[in-house]
Amino acid sequence: MKFNLLGWKCEGLRCPDFNFELNKNSNALATFIQMPNGTGKTTTLRLLKRSLYNHEFKSTEVEMYKAKKNEFKKKGFFQAKFEVEGKIFYTKINFDFEKQDYSYSSSISDEGFKNNFRLPPEIENIVDKELIDLVFVDLEKDVKPMFRSYQTGAQEAIRKFCKINILKNVIKDFENFKNKKRKENIKSGSTKNQINTEETRENKIINKIAEVEKKVKEYKKYLHETQDKYDQGKKRLKEIIDSDTQLKKKRKELEKRRDETKSKYENLLIKNFETIKNIGSYDSTLKKEIVDFADNLDYLGLPEEEVTIFFDKILKRKNCICGEELNDDKKKVIKNEMKSFISISEARIIAAIKAAVSENTKEKEKSDLSENSSRIQDYSQELDALEQDIELIKDRALKDDIELSKENDFLQKERSKRKKYLDEVITQPWKAKDTEASTESLISLKEQKRIVEKKLADLSGTKDIEEKVSIISEILETAMDNAENEISKEITKECNKKIDKMFTKNPVFITSIKNYIVLDDQEEGSTGQEARIGIIFLLTILERSKIKFPLIVDTPVKGMDSAGTRRTARFISKLQSQFLCFIIDKDKPAFTDKFYEITDGKSNFITAFRRSEEFDKLAESESSNNNITTSYNGKVVDGYPFFEKFTEEDEGEDN
Amino acid sequence: MSIDKIVIDKVKEKFKEKNQSEELIQDIINLLNKRDSEKLSIEKKNELLEKILDKTKL
Numbered sequence: 001m002k003f004n005l006l007g008w009k010c011e012g013l014r015c016p017d018f019n020f021e022l023n024k025n026s027n028a029l030a031t032f033i034q035m036p037n038g039t040g041k042t043t044t045l046r047l048l049k050r051s052l053y054n055h056e057f058k059s060t061e062v063e064m065y066k067a068k069k070n071e072f073k074k075k076g077f078f079q080a081k082f083e084v085e086g087k088i089f090y091t092k093i094n095f096d097f098e099k100q101d102y103s104y105s106s107s108i109s110d111e112g113f114k115n116n117f118r119l120p121p122e123i124e125n126i127v128d129k130e131l132i133d134l135v136f137v138d139l140e141k142d143v144k145p146m147f148r149s150y151q152t153g154a155q156e157a158i159r160k161f162c163k164i165n166i167l168k169n170v171i172k173d174f175e176n177f178k179n180k181k182r183k184e185n186i187k188s189g190s191t192k193n194q195i196n197t198e199e200t201r202e203n204k205i206i207n208k209i210a211e212v213e214k215k216v217k218e219y220k221k222y223l224h225e226t227q228d229k230y231d232q233g234k235k236r237l238k239e240i241i242d243s244d245t246q247l248k249k250k251r252k253e254l255e256k257r258r259d260e261t262k263s264k265y266e267n268l269l270i271k272n273f274e275t276i277k278n279i280g281s282y283d284s285t286l287k288k289e290i291v292d293f294a295d296n297l298d299y300l301g302l303p304e305e306e307v308t309i310f311f312d313k314i315l316k317r318k319n320c321i322c323g324e325e326l327n328d329d330k331k332k333v334i335k336n337e338m339k340s341f342i343s344i345s346e347a348r349i350i351a352a353i354k355a356a357v358s359e360n361t362k363e364k365e366k367s368d369l370s371e372n373s374s375r376i377q378d379y380s381q382e383l384d385a386l387e388q389d390i391e392l393i394k395d396r397a398l399k400d401d402i403e404l405s406k407e408n409d410f411l412q413k414e415r416s417k418r419k420k421y422l423d424e425v426i427t428q429p430w431k432a433k434d435t436e437a438s439t440e441s442l443i444s445l446k447e448q449k450r451i452v453e454k455k456l457a458d459l460s461g462t463k464d465i466e467e468k469v470s471i472i473s474e475i476l477e478t479a480m481d482n483a484e485n486e487i488s489k490e491i492t493k494e495c496n497k498k499i500d501k502m503f504t505k506n507p508v509f510i511t512s513i514k515n516y517i518v519l520d521d522q523e524e525g526s527t528g529q530e531a532r533i534g535i536i537f538l539l540t541i542l543e544r545s546k547i548k549f550p551l552i553v554d555t556p557v558k559g560m561d562s563a564g565t566r567r568t569a570r571f572i573s574k575l576q577s578q579f580l581c582f583i584i585d586k587d588k589p590a591f592t593d594k595f596y597e598i599t600d601g602k603s604n605f606i607t608a609f610r611r612s613e614e615f616d617k618l619a620e621s622e623s624s625n626n627n628i629t630t631s632y633n634g635k636v637v638d639g640y641p642f643f644e645k646f647t648e649e650d651e652g653e654d655n
Numbered sequence: 656m657s658i659d660k661i662v663i664d665k666v667k668e669k670f671k672e673k674n675q676s677e678e679l680i681q682d683i684i685n686l687l688n689k690r691d692s693e694k695l696s697i698e699k700k701n702e703l704l705e706k707i708l709d710k711t712k713l
Contacts, residue, residue, distance in 0.1 A: 001657065121694060162659035166691050167666070170683075173690070177704045468711040472683075475669045483665040490661070546657035 002548045003123060004083045004578045008048065012076025012095070013065050015040025016610045016634025022580070023083075024604070024627065024638060030572055030579040031604035032592050036648040039610055039634075041582040042138070045554050049136045051080035051091045053129045054117040059100035066097045071633060074098045084122045091117065126547065131160050134538070138554040143534030145224055145516070152220075152515045154537065155484070161545040162487050167480045171473045178462065178469045185460040195459050201436070202452045208436040209445050212426060216442075219418040226411055233408040241397045251393045258386040265379035272372045294357040311335075488513040491540055498536045502567040508533065532560060535568065542577050550578035555587075562590040569595040585648050596640060605643035608636045618646065658691055679710040 007021045016039065022031050035041050043065065050057075067073060079092040089108040096102065104117035119127055133142065134157050145153035159165050186195055242248050315334060320326050326334075398405045421440075428441035436448060457466035489512075496509045508529050511518045517537060519529075535556060542551055556572075557565045569591050572579050583592065595603060609615050611633055619628060619637050626639030637643075663684060670680045686703050689695055695703075 125691075125694060162662060163657055163691060164659070164662055166658055166687055167662065170686060170690055173700060173704060177701055177708075180701070464713075465708060467713055468708045471673065471711060471713070472707070475673055475675075476666065479662070479665040479669040482669070483659070483662040486661050486665070487659060544659070546659075 005550045006081040008080040010078045012073035015043050017631035018634050019629045028604045033582050034607045047078040049132050052132045057102045062100045135549050136552040139531040147517050147530050154513050154517045155515045161541045167476045174469045181465050182460045182462045198456050205436045205449045212440050230411045247397050254390050261383050294354050494540045548577040553581040556581045557591050565590040566594045573599050605640040606638050607643050607646045682707050
């Protein structure tokens with residue numbers, strides 16, 4: 001299935017009024033849009049994304065798209081034109097800047113625009129925000145979640161494009177079917193009440209799972225959003241601390257001493273623990289109780305030999321120890337009971353207990369717990385003192401950057417709290433005493449749900465269906481995991497082949513893709529490396545996918561050297577999906593000129609700019625070779641000669 | 656059909672491992688493809704699911 005972007009039109013927004021037509025050159029392999037900084041690349045990319053899913057614009061966001069003072073209009077719009085399987089459709093976002101409101105309208109057939117958001121049936125099940133965020137990307141920002149632990153950007157991309165998610169949907173279908181059957185089978189009377197009770201509990205568990213999953217998402221988002229700030233702060237603080245050589249030397253010494261003390265302290269703790277495990281080292285009530293227990297085994301006359309003597313003595317007596325006369329019948333009973341009183345195997349166990357107690361009580365002389373305890377205290381105090389000294393040195397070094405230091409400490413605490421939640425809290429195993437109120441472990445909550453569902457199946461008489469659904473779900477889940485692993489391995493291999501060709505110096509290879517992209521021997525790559533690997537990953541996954549989505553990229557070659565840029569151009573030229581990218585004039589050398597050369601000019605080279613005397617003159621001088629669309633404040637020039645010639649006036653901030 | 660080949664192969668393999676019939680496997684694959692390519696009505700979906708459950712061996 002082929003899905004393409006054909007163009008877009010905008011009016012009354014903060015970017016100039018533009019009209020882009022991408023299908024003028026039907027053989028185009030790719031589209032390069034050159035827009036100077038501040039012309040609206042980011043705005044355009046964002047609105048293109050919003051054109052493909054029903055986005056809820058807050059009033060503050062509507063305000064963001066408003067044109068600046070002298071160009072202000074009460075209303076504005078952004079209209080995008082797409083094509084799926086040869087059929088054209090439009091989506092339009094209408095802005096009312098006076099009311100700070102918006103509305104969608106769309107046209108998916110010849111009937112014209114209707115006042116709602118709609119997508120053609122061919123893609124309405126496939127296209128959603130997550131997918132669009134993957135293929136309409138700002139390489140500097142949007143690829144980061146693919147490389148961060150606690151993020152699952154890469155895994156989600158694989159699931160989406162390879163359609164692994166379909167299996168998840170089918171599992172959900174079976175779950176719904178099972179619930180439907182259960183409802184149909186509900187009987188009246190006490191069973192119905194029991195079912196109601198269990199269903200209420202099931203709903204509570206489901207709500208708790210949703211609540212935890214929401215929290216997990218928020219925590220992952222927080223970790224992602226604070227990662228760069230935290231890393232930069234940490235790096236800066238280290239630089240500040242290291243800049244004072246005297247303090248640096250002293251700190252290093254203290255750190256060395258601290259590490260040595262810590263090692264001694266930990267070793268002694270381990271040694272002490274081993275000693276404590278020997279019961280003989282207990283110089284306490286517990287030891288007395290254990291020794292008494294062993295003595296009592298003797299006192300009771302156990303094991304067998306002593307038992308025999310004890311009972312023999314009783315049998316020889318005239319009266320029993322309770323005072324009653326021992327007649328022949330009673331003696332017979334005692335003889336029988338004596339045999340069953342203790343067996344040889346039990347005697348062996350008891351003998352072993354006695355031997356262990358005896359052996360371990362002898363250990364006392366060898367280990368002195370009080371001495372160990374006192375040494376542990378000493379090491380602990382020394383360690384605390386050294387930590388304090390290191391902190392003092394840090395404080396001295398950071399005396400002029402207290403705010404940064406405090407901020408980073410705060411971030412570290414907040415991030416640790418969230419990491420702990422993701423690593424430990426939600427992965428706790430299920431315990432029989434768990435309830436949905438007492439745990440936030442997803443593993444436990446899912447198990448609780450399974451148990452309630454089983455009860456419900458029993459109560460409603462749908463056990464057979466329940467078991468079958470369980471079998472199918474289990475098989476599909478295993479297939480899903482296995483497929484994901486195998487596809488990840490293949491994509492990793494394919495990406496590494498491309499990296500090998502594309503990186504000229506110091507190639508960074510991918511070790512694995514599980515949740516996120518793990519790079520060889522390093523926690524994460526530089527922004528440039530991640531951008532390059534990110535584009536390789538997206539190109540690879542798009543090549544593999546059977547749906548030909550457009551890949552729309554902002555800043556595709558930022559941070560790349562000329563060789564990497566040339567190789568990127570070569571990769572893009574081989575891509576079967578539509579490729580569109582936004583660039584600034586600095587990105588042209590070794591990229592667009594190379595692309596023009598290797599594809600014999602078979603692409604769209606478009607330049608869009610806010611009108612100025614200088615740019616207008618430049619466009620007029622090249623008008624014979626280019627197609628120009630003009631509005632009162634913007635121009636779109638289609639053609640390579642102008643594209644090549646165009647140079648930005650100066651560097652400003654992009655919006 | 657746009658589901659990755661590996662996904663389909665793994666589904667076939669895992670159902671076979673659990674001794675489920677070829678007929679059931681085919682029905683599952685058909686359901687996956689239908690689920691992917693068209694918007695199934697609830698009735699149609701339930702009909703397909705019921706058929707699959709009838710063929711599932713416990």
